[in-house]
Structure formats: structure tokens, C-alpha cells
Amino acid sequence: DTGVSQNPRHKITKRGQNVTFRCDPISEHNRLYWYRQTLGQGPEFLTYFQNEAQLEKSRLLSDRFSAERPKGSFSTLEIQRTEQGDSAMYLCASSFLPGELFFGEGSRLTVL
Amino acid sequence: QKEVEQNSGPLSVPEGAIASLNCTYSDRGSQSFFWYRQYSGKSPELIMFIYSNGDKEDGRFTAQLNKASQYVSLLIRDSQPSDSATYLCAVNVISGGYQKVTFGTGTKLQVIP
Numbered sequence: 193d194t195g196v197s198q199n200p201r202h203k204i205t206k207r208g209q210n211v212t213f214r215c216d217p218i219s220e221h222n223r224l225y226w227y228r229q230t231l232g233q234g235p236e237f238l239t240y241f242q243n244e245a246q247l248e249k250s251r252l253l254s255d256r257f258s259a260e261r262p263k264g265s266f267s268t269l270e271i272q273r274t275e276q277g278d279s280a281m282y283l284c285a286s287s288f289l290p291g292e293l294f295f296g297e298g299s300r301l302t303v304l
Numbered sequence: 305q306k307e308v309e310q311n312s313g314p315l316s317v318p319e320g321a322i323a324s325l326n327c328t329y330s331d332r333g334s335q336s337f338f339w340y341r342q343y344s345g346k347s348p349e350l351i352m353f354i355y356s357n358g359d360k361e362d363g364r365f366t367a368q369l370n371k372a373s374q375y376v377s378l379l380i381r382d383s384q385p386s387d388s389a390t391y392l393c394a395v396n397v398i399s400g401g402y403q404k405v406t407f408g409t410g411t412k413l414q415v416i417p
Binding site for chain 2: 225227232233234235236237240242247248283290291292293294295296297298
């Protein structure tokens with residue numbers, strides 16, 4: 193399968209712990225996006241990479257969130273000092289053309 | 305004002321009818337427009353995109369764009385129960401080095417057999 197791959201698929205953690213999610217995009221896609229989605233809401237933009245450069249980051253994102261895309265390949269999203277409000281589905285998407293996103297299956301975070 | 309607005313629904317239509325889904329956006333710098341379908345418990349999947357004013361047809365789906373009114377719509381002809389899902393409108397804004405794809409909250413469509 194050559195689609196977008198996300199790991200882990202599920203993560204349960206205690207409040208205050210750090211968590212990291214990984215995304216492997218479709219190999220020929222140079223654009224990579226992270227979104228967060230909660231029940232009944234649309235995907236909320238977190239950040240965008242073009243190759244290895246992080247070109248955009250949501251102003252809604254606190255300093256506890258950080259993302260990297262070393263060498264323009266896979267990407268990681270780290271959440272430090274997790275809070276219960278961070279519980280959500282974290283979606284990664286990649287694209288070749290702007291806006292034509294291919295999503296992974298998501299990583300569901302539950303913060304106890 | 306939200307960047308992308310959709311009626312959350314649910315929109316219920318009988319099987320075989322036309323379903324009409326609407327979306328408005330606030331940023332006049334928006335350049336391209338997309339419709340994604342999201343089944344319950346699944347990730348969004350791209351079903352249509354439109355870049356220019358007017359209509360674009362693909363099978364049973366027609367996307368319509370009116371940039372002057374900042375309005376995008378999706379028509380689904382001969383609706384099937386398998387079309388029951390949440391439909392997300394997305395807008396791409398590119399300005400200099402800035403690019404962002406913003407989604408609406410989605411409209412839940414129910415096709416009644």
C-alpha cells in the first residue's frame with residue numbers, strides 16, 4: 193500500500209505526558225499537512241510543510257505543539273505536557289498539488 | 305466570521321433525488337476549492353475540486369463555484385444510500401509564501417432508501 197501511513201493509530205496517555213505521532217506521506221508528494229479533528233467538527237489546520245520547510249503554523253497552536261519534517265520525507269508531530277483538551281484525531285495528509293490532499297487513517301489521542 | 309461555513313445538517317434526501325450541499329468562504333484570496341467526503345470513523349477523501357467560476361461535472365457529482373458571491377456548492381444526482389456521509393468543503397488560499405487549506409465543519413447527508 194503506497195498511501196499515507198500514520199503511527200501509532202491509537203495512543204492513550206496521562207495528562208502531562210509527551211506524545212509523538214509519525215506520518216509517512218506518499219513518496220512523490222512534497223506537501224505535508226497536519227490537522228486535528230474532534231467529533232462533529234471539520235479538520236482543524238495545524239501546520240503545513242513544503243519539502244522540509246515548515247511554511248505555515250496555526251496561530252491557535254500553543255507552544256506545546258511542534259512538528260518536524262527532516263529531509264522532506266516523514267514528519268513527526270509532538271505534543272508536550274498533554275492536556276485533556278488535546279484528545280482528538282490527529283490527521284496527516286500529503287499532496288502534490290495544493291489542496292488535493294490524501295489523508296492517512298489518523299492517530300487517535302486520548303488524554304486521561 | 306468563520307473562514308469556511310457549511311450547514312451542519314443533517315440533510316435528508318430520498319434515494320434517487322438530487323442532494324444540494326452549500327458552502328461559503330470569507331477570504332477573497334481563496335484560489336481553489338474542494339469537496340471531501342468523510343464516512344463515519346474514516347478519514348476524508350477528495351471527491352471534487354474546482355478552480356474556475358462555473359460548473360464542473362464528474363459522474364453524478366457537479367461542483368459549482370461563484371467567486372463573486374464567495375459560494376461553492378456540490379450537487380449529487382441520483383443519490384444512493386452509499387452517499388450517506390459528511391461532506392466537507394475546503395478552500396485553499398495561496399498568498400506569497402503563505403498557503404493554507406481550511407475546512408468547513410461539514411454537512412451530514414442522509415440518503416433514505
